[in-house]
Amino acid sequence: MEAIRGFYENYIRWSAASMTLSDVLEIAIFTYFIYHIILWIKQSKAWILLKGAAAIFAMYILAVILQLNNIVMVFNRIAPYVATALLVIFQPEIRRALEQLGTNHLFELFSLSSTKDKVAENADDTIDAIVRASFSMGRAKTGALIVIEQKFVLNEYIATGILLDAIVSAPLLVQIFEHNLPLHDGAVVIRGNRITAATCYLPLSENKTISKELGTRHRAGLGISEVTDALTVIVSEETGQVSLTKDGQLYRNVNSDKLRELLGGTKSSEKTQTVWDRLRKGRKRHEK
Numbered sequence: 001m002e003a004i005r006g007f008y009e010n011y012i013r014w015s016a017a018s019m020t021l022s023d024v025l026e027i028a029i030f031t032y033f034i035y036h037i038i039l040w041i042k043q044s045k046a047w048i049l050l051k052g053a054a055a056i057f058a059m060y061i062l063a064v065i066l067q068l069n070n071i072v073m074v075f076n077r078i079a080p081y082v083a084t085a086l087l088v089i090f091q092p093e094i095r096r097a098l099e100q101l102g103t104n105h106l107f108e109l110f111s112l113s114s115t116k117d118k119v120a121e122n123a124d125d126t127i128d129a130i131v132r133a134s135f136s137m138g139r140a141k142t143g144a145l146i147v148i149e150q151k152f153v154l155n156e157y158i159a160t161g162i163l164l165d166a167i168v169s170a171p172l173l174v175q176i177f178e179h180n181l182p183l184h185d186g187a188v189v190i191r192g193n194r195i196t197a198a199t200c201y202l203p204l205s206e207n208k209t210i211s212k213e214l215g216t217r218h219r220a221g222l223g224i225s226e227v228t229d230a231l232t233v234i235v236s237e238e239t240g241q242v243s244l245t246k247d248g249q250l251y252r253n254v255n256s257d258k259l260r261e262l263l264g265g266t267k268s269s270e271k272t273q274t275v276w277d278r279l280r281k282g283r284k285r286h287e288k
């Protein structure tokens with residue numbers, strides 16, 4: 001208790017008393033940048049590692065406050081090595097951030113608008129197009145892998161493919177995955193209502209429980225759903241079955257209504273509902 005009081009007296013009370021207007025301004029600017037850096041980190045793989053680093057830092061602060069000098073000394077000794085290790089671990093993210101800065105995308109990097117249009121809200125007609133294309137390809141036994149971006153920005157996977165930036169439509173999706181055409185290999189990534197890229201390479205799942213009859217297309221679909229919040233539709237070239245991966249789960253051989261539901265769309269049976277019906281249903285759900 002004494003230690004905490006001492007910390008308050010020495011640092012917090014003293015700092016608060018001697019604070020000037022420019023200090024407040026500096027704090028506000030720092031807060032703004034730290035907030036946006038954290039938002040950006042949250043959209044990348046670094047977030048998981050950063051949470052661990054934040055827990056260790058919290059322990060360090062606690063050790064300082066409680067004056068656990070030996071622990072503080074150990075932390076101080078290993079801090080430079082940890083900093084070097086973090087630079088190595090975060091190297092891909094840091095490189096991408098610097099690349100973005102270099103290509104004048106500073107505002108995109110620090111702005112919420114970078115997630116605009118990309119967040120989950122795939123309109124019903126986009127979902128419809130994905131569902132129609134998937135089952136049409138299934139009937140023709142054309143293999144396909146369609147990744148639908150959610151909150152986690154998939155730039156690092158998009159970068160492995162060929163950029164398209166075209167409005168999602170069923171004929172276009174079917175055309176992309178047409179056998180022997182240059183774009184058919186790998187995955188298509190959809191952001192909002194646009195096909196952002198094709199031929200993208202996805203991480204393969206290491207899941208040991210996945211059925212042996214499923215090959216790398218399904219492993220790739222599962223892999224991306226283990227490391228991001230993306231939804232992935234897989235059409236099997238062998239069986240024509242349509243499957244979906246979400247949060248590291250594989251939903252095998254789904255029908256069109258189930259697929260639409262998992263993608264967050266409206267079931268075909270619900271399509272005849274009026275707007276008023278939908279509003280009433282939404283109100284009831286909130287009233288539960």
Ligand SMILES: Nc1ncnc2c1ncn2[C@@H]1O[C@H](COP(=O)(O)OP(=O)(O)OP(=O)(O)O)[C@@H](O)[C@H]1O
Nearest residue numbers: 143185186201202214215216217218220236237238
């Ligand atoms: N890491 C990957 N990222 C993106 N696409 C991949 C990846 N690995 C494989 N694919 C795609 O999957 C195809 C190979 O599918 P494979 O036959 O091995 O899988 P499968 O799960 O058995 O699917 P199917 O039932 O369609 O045969 C490749 O031609 C490629 O288009």
